[in-house]
Amino acid sequence: MSVAEFNSGIAVSALAEAMAIATRSGVSRDQVFDLLGQGSADSFALRRHGSFMTSGDYPADRFPTTYSKKDLDYAIELADQVGVNPRGARLVRDRFSEIIEIGMGHLYSPVIYELFENE
Numbered sequence: 001m002s003v004a005e006f007n008s009g010i011a012v013s014a015l016a017e018a019m020a021i022a023t024r025s026g027v028s029r030d031q032v033f034d035l036l037g038q039g040s041a042d043s044f045a046l047r048r049h050g051s052f053m054t055s056g057d058y059p060a061d062r063f064p065t066t067y068s069k070k071d072l073d074y075a076i077e078l079a080d081q082v083g084v085n086p087r088g089a090r091l092v093r094d095r096f097s098e099i100i101e102i103g104m105g106h107l108y109s110p111v112i113y114e115l116f117e118n119e
Helices: 004-024 029-037 044-055 065-081 087-101 109-117
Strands: none
Touching: 004 029, 004 044, 004 065, 004 087, 004 109, 029 044, 044 109, 065 087, 065 109, 087 109
8 A cells, every 4th residue: 555655654764864863963873773762753663664774784675765656656646636735755755766866776765864874
């Protein structure tokens, strides 16, 4: 179901931002992951996607970012049809597009963290 990509994509994007802010402030990726897991940010998305951001290992044998973007495009189209403006989803789609443009679209979607590493 492409609408599920709203939640997943936005969670991945928010986690990537939080990880980037914290690591640039001097906190290690491992510490960020542990700290987020101790509070209200703890979730399936954190445990699943955050572990890949923490390790920097983005497998090519999982659901690739190109597929995530395709599903998100379907969900945005549906939102438009029913009169919902999905601003957050559009931002995530832009981030997925950036990753695809730099040749990393075949990797699992937590790879969007690399957008912050390469700024």
